[in-house]
Amino acid sequence: MPLQLSRDPVPAMLQLLDDNIWTAAGPQVGVLGFSYPTRMVVIRLAGGDxxxxxxTALTPELKAAVDARGPVRHLVSPSAMHNLFLSEWQAAYPDARLYAPPGLRARRPDLAFDGDLADGGGHPWSDEIDQVxxxxxxxxxxVVFFHRPSRTAIFTxxxxxxxxxxxxGWRALVARLDLMTGDQPQTPRKFRLAFTDRKAARAALTRIEAxxxxRVLMAHAPPVMEDGQAFLTRTFAWLRD
Structure with a gap:
C-alpha cells in the first residue's frame, strides 16, 4: 500500500513509559486516502545501547531526544509495511544495525540490512526483549515484541x-465496516480475512498470550496502559474461535 507523509508532521518527542522504555508519536501517514497515526518505541538495553x-520521521528534536538516551545500535522494522523512514535513520546512524522482518528485503532492495528478525533467541536484545x-x-x-522488564507488548x-x-463520508463508512473505529483497538476485518494459515497464527498467539x-503499544492506536494480557485475550478471541 502506498504511503505518503502528511503535510503537517507532528513534532515528535520521547515520552517515558517505564524504566528504559520511551515512545514518540510521529506524523500522520496517508494510506489509500486514510490518515494513520504513527508511533515508535525506544528501549535502552542493559548495556546502554x-x-x-x-x-518515524527523524526530526532534529527527535534525534536530540534519542541521542540523549544513548547510542542507537539496533534499528528494527517490525513489518514490511513500516519502511518509510528507514533510509533517513540508517543515514543518521551508520553504526547501527538494520533488521528486516519477513518480506522487507524484497520490497526495499535499496536498503542495506544487517540481519533478519528470526524467531527465537540469538539477537543482541534477546535477554530483555522477546519476539514472535x-x-x-x-x-x-x-513481528510482535515483548519488553520483559516493563511487561510491554508491542504490535504494529x-x-x-x-x-x-x-x-x-465513504471513508468513515469503510473504516467502520473494517472495525477500525470501534470503542477499543482491534484487528481490522481485512487482516482477519487475510489469515490463510490459522494454525500458524494460533501458534504465534499462544506464545504471545503467555x-x-x-501494557500494549500499537503503531496505529492509543496505548493500552493496564491489564494488557486481558486486552490481548479479548482482542484475539476471533482467532481462537
Missing amino acids: LFVWSP HFAGNRIATE DLIQQLDARDLK WPAR
Whole structure:
C-alpha cells in the first residue's frame, strides 16, 4: 500500500513509559486516502545501547531526544509495511544495525540490512526483549515484541484504532465496516480475512498470550496502559474461535 507523509508532521518527542522504555508519536501517514497515526518505541538495553522499533520521521528534536538516551545500535522494522523512514535513520546512524522482518528485503532492495528478525533467541536484545513472528497472514505479516522488564507488548498493524471524528463520508463508512473505529483497538476485518494459515497464527498467539503483559503499544492506536494480557485475550478471541 502506498504511503505518503502528511503535510503537517507532528513534532515528535520521547515520552517515558517505564524504566528504559520511551515512545514518540510521529506524523500522520496517508494510506489509500486514510490518515494513520504513527508511533515508535525506544528501549535502552542493559548495556546502554538503544533498540529503536518502527522509526518515524527523524526530526532534529527527535534525534536530540534519542541521542540523549544513548547510542542507537539496533534499528528494527517490525513489518514490511513500516519502511518509510528507514533510509533517513540508517543515514543518521551508520553504526547501527538494520533488521528486516519477513518480506522487507524484497520490497526495499535499496536498503542495506544487517540481519533478519528470526524467531527465537540469538539477537543482541534477546535477554530483555522477546519476539514472535505472527505468521499466516497474506498482507499483514509482522513481528510482535515483548519488553520483559516493563511487561510491554508491542504490535504494529494487527491491532488498530482510528478516531471516527477524523473521518467523513465513504471513508468513515469503510473504516467502520473494517472495525477500525470501534470503542477499543482491534484487528481490522481485512487482516482477519487475510489469515490463510490459522494454525500458524494460533501458534504465534499462544506464545504471545503467555506473556505477562501489563501494557500494549500499537503503531496505529492509543496505548493500552493496564491489564494488557486481558486486552490481548479479548482482542484475539476471533482467532481462537
